[in-house]
Amino acid sequence: MGERWQDRFRAGRISLPSWAREAPDRSLYRSNSSGTWELYTWDRTTGEHRQATARGQGTELGALDPTGAWVWWFDDTDGDEFGVWRRRPFAGGPDTEAAPGLPPSYSAGLALGADGTALVGRSTDEGFSVHLCRPGQPPAELYVHRQEGYLASRSDDGTLFAIAHSEHGDSRHTAVRVYRLHGAEADSPPRAEAVGDLWDGPGLALYPGHFSPGGRTLLVVHERRGRAEPLLWDPVTGEEQEVRLDGLPGDLSADWTPDGKQLLIVQEHRARSRLHLHTPDGGRTEPLDTPPGLVGAATARPDGTVEYSWSSSQLPPVIRNTRGETVLTPPGATAPPSVPVRDVDVEGPGGAVHALVSEPEAGTAPYPTVFLVHGGPEAQDTDAFFSDVAAWVDHGFAVVRVNYRGSTGYGSAWRNAIERRVGLTELEDITAVRDWAVASGLADPARLVLEGASWGGYLTLLGLGVRPDDWSLGIAAVPIADYPAAYADEMEALRAFDRSMFGGSPEEVPERYAASSPLTYAADVKAPVLVLAGENDPRCPIRQIENYVGRLRELGKPHEVYRFDAGHGSFVVExxxxxxxxxxxxxxxSLAGVPGGPVPGTA
Known part of the structure; x- marks a missing residue:
């Protein structure tokens, strides 16, 4: 294969371009074309592209203001996600601090106004807050609470803003509140007046979206019937209109078309997605023609088209529109294709488990097999193009990806099933699929790799200790390794998430954290372990990984460590x-000595 797998990582990639509400020909996107993921502006009128950021570890968060005059971007330190907002002119120019007077924090939302004002959501160890930033004036605090939340959106006229909050103590199942903003333009101190609250009760989440174009109706995703579905809510009158799309299975999300007359529906079902246009007045739903695979993002444009990013396990990403046109092509070579996936359903202890299987083009089963475990846990494996999956396949491995309990896309009960028994529940589903893969003849039981990053890395380390005879080796990138220590060092938003999952903090329910911590089972690990760790990771901090690696060292367990100077992963291609x-x-x-194992260098 030579360098084929590396070519996929180096191939040009772009995100779906966003656009300015009052200047729709001005767009912003992310690209890896410089060798690092950075922000780029695109003037659709002139065709000019301009790199807006250039930082050693890359840039993740950015936004255009509604007029298209300014690019805002979040400036952290070497990927630690803790920083401040800066801005620069769309046409180029010096960077300036966008919200002077606001100390560094973790980002918890940004809502920019056409009048130059901005609402900034912040998360710190003290909790969640929202601040109004006006040119030439100090920031004003509008909301603060010890419990976590995020700033969702602001109405076009700037008078209303929506937050998700967890004042009830459960950050995984948020409520929604809308505030009216007073004094945004005056010299008097501004204030926020609550005008509407929406909460569906314990265990049911509400996710606020955008206000209607030019109006005050808020899009909200609810879970009242066991899955994600949209509703329209007027926070002033309290009127609700549920968008009933019973003919579309799976989880549904939505956004407005620019004229506010239709909703762009994204349907996620069995690791794939479809787009639909729904007209609330009259209840008509029209499917949009997209090929099978994953729509990573979509946006409706003022000209009536819908632009979307799309890929499949076999074909690399493209940016298209509903006229069948390619909207934007990144510079450089296109990534080589890979193999398609097939779906399997395996009966597990909590019901049928859906998994995706990729098989190498050469060789015969049983294959050496990698169980590539997704992160999150509130995420899912999809029929999308992943360079790491393709790299394993190129080297003769089958790849199995499991949408275990805890994954999104299969209803709220499936997602919530891991609560109070974190990690162990997911492993039951992974084990069921692992046993199927061996019994079906797909996987060689002597050549089984458990691999994952973030939550997937956590499940990898936990699986190596809880099920030590199931795996030949393990590879865990940026994992949770010592759960109580991770809780102590991680960002407050994740501590709140953990409290919701476990039913309390490590001090309140120590037995649950111990039962779910990989460090508890380190002595039982038999397989060689590779751990990859980011020096500046705020999500899976380095100290708790050092605790786990130190314990493996004390026990004489075979292991290797790869440390890198970034945060929770890297935006640098190389x-x-x-x-x-x-x-x-x-x-x-590790597998070279196993009968039938891969020989290094032959892939």
């Missing part, structure tokens, strides 16, 4: 290639 190379090298070396 660093991601080094990560993948380290994983492949570790797996090939």
């Amino acid at each position: 660093e991601r290639i080094r990560h993948m190379a380290a994983e492949l090298d570790f797996a090939l070396r």
Whole structure:
């Protein structure tokens, strides 16, 4: 295969361009074309593209103001996600601090006004807050609470803003509140007046979206019937209109078309997605023609088209519109294709578990097999293009991806099933699929790799200790390894998430954290372990990984560590290639002596 797998990482990629509400020909997107993921502006009138940020570790968060005059971007330190907002002119120019007077924080939302004002959501160890920033004036605090939340959106006229909050103590199942903003333009101190509250009670989440164009109706996603569905809510009158789309299975989300007359519906079902246009007045729903695979993002344009990013497990990402046109093509070579996936359903202890299987083009079963475990846990594996999956396949491995309990896309009960028994529940589903893969003849039981990043890395380390005889080796990137220590060091938003899952903090329910912590089972680990860790990771901090690695060292367990200077992963293309190379090298070396195992260098 030579460098084919590396070519996929180096191939040009772009995100779906966003656009300014009052200047729709001005767009912003992310691209890796400089070798690092950065923000770029695109003037659709002139065709000019301009790199807006250039930082050693890349840039993730950015936004255009409604007039298209300014690019806002979040400036953290080496990927630690803790920083301040800066801005620069769309046409280029110096960066300036966008919200002077606001200390660094974790980002918890941004809502920009056409009048130059901004609402900034902040998360710190003290909780969640929202601040009004006006040019030439100090920031004004509008909302603060010890419990976590996020700023969702602001109405076009700037008078209303919506937040998700967890004042009831459960950040996984948020409520929604809308405030009226007073004094945004006056010299008097501004204030926020609550005008509407929406909460569906314990265990039911509400996710606020955008206000209607030019209006005050708020899009909200609810879970009243066991899945994600949209509703329209007028926070002033309290009127609700549920968008009933019973003919569309799966989880549904929505956004407005620019004229406010239709909703762009994104349907997620069995690891794939479809787009639909729904007209609330009259209840008509029209499917949009997209190929099978994953729509990663979509936006309706003022000209009536819908632009979307799309890929499949076999074909690399493209940006298209509903006229069948390619909207934007990144510079450089296109990523080589990979193999399609097939779906399997395996009966697990909590019901049927859906998994995706990718098989190498050469060789015969049983294959050496990688169980690539997704992060989150509130995420899912999809029929989308992933360079790491393709790299394993190129090297002769089958890849199995499991949408275990805790995953999104299969209803709220499936997502919530991990509560109070975190990690152990997910492993039951992974084990069921692992046993199917061996019994069906797909996977060689002597050559089984458990691999994952973030929550997937956590489940990898936990699985190596809880089910030590199931796996030949493990690879855990940016994992939770010592759960109580991770809780102590991680960002407050994640501590709140953990309290919701476990039913309390490590001090309140220590037995649950111990039962779910990989460190508890370190002595039982038999397989060689590779751990990849970010020095500046605020989500899975380095100290708790050092605790786990130190324990493996004390026990004489075979292990290797790859540390890198970034946060929760890297936005630098060559660093991601080094990560993948380290994983492949570790797996090939570890399996080289196994009868029938891969021989290093032959892939």
